[in-house]
Amino acid sequence: MANAGEVEPIPVVPATLGEGAIWNAAVQCLQWIDIIGQRVFTYDPATSENRGYDVGQKVGTVVPRAHGGLMLALQEGFASFDADTGRVALLPRPPEHDPQVVRFNDGKCDPSGRFWAGTMALVKGPKPLGRLYRLDADGSIRVMLQDVGTSNGIAWSLDRRTLYFIDTPLLRVDAFDYDDVTGAIANRRTVISIPPGIGRPDGSTLDAEGMLWIAMYDGWAATRWNPRTGELLQTVRLPVARVTSCAFGGPELDTLFLTSAREKLSEEQLAAQPLAGGLFRVRPGVRGVPAFSYQG
Ligand code: CA
Numbered sequence: 001m002a003n004a005g006e007v008e009p010i011p012v013v014p015a016t017l018g019e020g021a022i023w024n025a026a027v028q029c030l031q032w033i034d035i036i037g038q039r040v041f042t043y044d045p046a047t048s049e050n051r052g053y054d055v056g057q058k059v060g061t062v063v064p065r066a067h068g069g070l071m072l073a074l075q076e077g078f079a080s081f082d083a084d085t086g087r088v089a090l091l092p093r094p095p096e097h098d099p100q101v102v103r104f105n106d107g108k109c110d111p112s113g114r115f116w117a118g119t120m121a122l123v124k125g126p127k128p129l130g131r132l133y134r135l136d137a138d139g140s141i142r143v144m145l146q147d148v149g150t151s152n153g154i155a156w157s158l159d160r161r162t163l164y165f166i167d168t169p170l171l172r173v174d175a176f177d178y179d180d181v182t183g184a185i186a187n188r189r190t191v192i193s194i195p196p197g198i199g200r201p202d203g204s205t206l207d208a209e210g211m212l213w214i215a216m217y218d219g220w221a222a223t224r225w226n227p228r229t230g231e232l233l234q235t236v237r238l239p240v241a242r243v244t245s246c247a248f249g250g251p252e253l254d255t256l257f258l259t260s261a262r263e264k265l266s267e268e269q270l271a272a273q274p275l276a277g278g279l280f281r282v283r284p285g286v287r288g289v290p291a292f293s294y295q296g
Contacts, residue, residue, distance in 0.1 A: 007238055007282045010257075012043065012050045014277030018259035019203065020106070022291050023249030024064045030249050030257050031062045031070065032279065035105075040072065042083060043257075043279065045250065050279075055081065055088050060104035061117055066293040071135075073104035073117035078135050094133060094141045102129050106203060106245070108154040110163075113137055113295025114183050116144070118151020132165070134183060137296035144185060153204035155212060157227070158289065164191070164212060164227060166201045173201065173212065173227065191227045198223070198235075203245030208253075208287045215243040215258060222246050222258055224284070236284055240276045241269070248288020255281050256288070 015034035024031050030043040034052075040062050043050045058075040065071050070081040077093040093099070097119065107117025118132040130148035135141050145165075153166030156178065163178040163185055173192035176185035192212070194201050199219015204212055211233060212225045218241050224234035242261035249257050262270060262277035270276060 005236075005283065005285065007236065007280050009239070009275050010043070010050075010279040010281055011048070012041075012279050013052075014262055014275070015039075015259070016277060017244070017261045017263045018277055018279065019244045019261075020059075020061045021203065021245040021247035021249075021257045021259050022063060022108070023247050023253070023257070023288070024070075025290055026064060026068070026293075028251065030247065030279075031064065032245070032257075032259050033059045033062050035059060036263060040070070040081065040083070045255075045281075051083075053081075053083060053086055055079075058103050060119075061107040063107065063109050063115060064291070064293045066113060066295050071115055071294045073107045073115075075099050075103040077104065078115065078117070078133075078141065091135070091139065091141070094143070096131060096143060097133075102131075105130070105150060106152040106154060109292040109294050110178070110183065111156055111160045111180050111292055112183065113292060115294045115296070116154055118145070118148055118154075120148070120150040128167075128169075130167075135294075135296070136183070137294070139296060152202050153214060155204050155206045156292075158206065158208075158210045162227075164204065164206075166204060166214070168200050168202060168217070171200060173204070173214070173225070175227065192225050192230045199241075199243075202243065203259075205247050206289055207248065208289055211286070213246050213256065215246045217242050217244060217261075219243065222256065222282075224286075234284065236282055238280055240273045240278065240280075241265075242276060247291065253288040253290065254283055254286075256284050257281050
């Protein structure tokens with residue numbers, strides 16, 4: 001393990017678009033994905049084994065399931081996934097969701113175990129075509145937000161009263177009042193504005209002090225922000241430009257795991273960042289909080 005504060009590459013086969021880092025406490029492993037490579041990974045820090053599973057279509061996010069196994073948000077919709085058998089079981093597709101036009105992207109579970117995941121257009125256009133969906137434990141699916149560009153960076157505040165959400169092209173973090181009993185959100189407002197020149201906000205996670213960590217796509221960094229003041233508190237530099245997601249893990253939740261991408265990089269750019277698409281870890285001096293699991 002590297003010294004505190006030092007970013008360490010984890011030896012894995014690079015992903016095209018690595019994403020979706022989340023610590024699965026039940027198995028003490030990091031779950032992550034390659035969206036374009038259509039793969040779900042289970043990385044075990046104790047053995048350094050990184051098991052990959054082909055899920056047959058683009059996968060936007062992975063979350064643990066409280067009763068065992070995993071849940072996925074795939075191009076076509078929500079699905080359960082059994083890593084032992086490799087079986088993917090798609091749930092009924094939301095009627096608004098057209099997988100020819102949009103695909104599922106980032107998502108997380110809320111403190112009550114509902115699975116939130118958003119969509120984004122397959123081909124960039126002038127109009128935001130994505131939505132944010134909520135899958136409840138009873139299997140029902142609701143549209144929570146319309147007109148989303150690229151749905152990313154979902155996290156809940158420590159007091160469970162605020163939902164943080166990143167629509168990447170807007171270059172900001174928005175907050176909503178969140179009702180943990182009903183799962184309703186209201187009162188959208190901007191809490192962090194990303195200044196020019198430091199990359200685009202992608203995946204996010206909360207630390208034990210209530211601060212928000214954000215992976216910066218094309219920013220060569222993970223950043224730590226105070227969502228109450230909008231202030232940038234800390235920058236952890238990485239040897240790759242396209243940092244995509246971050247999650248605290250390890251038995252003490254004191255290690256920040258980071259994914260990255262090598263998609264759309266030129267040969268020259270790849271030569272300058274040969275670790276692009278790889279997995280990284282760093283102990284930034286603060287702990288994370290446990291991720292929530294899907295209760296359905
Ligand atoms: Ca993302």
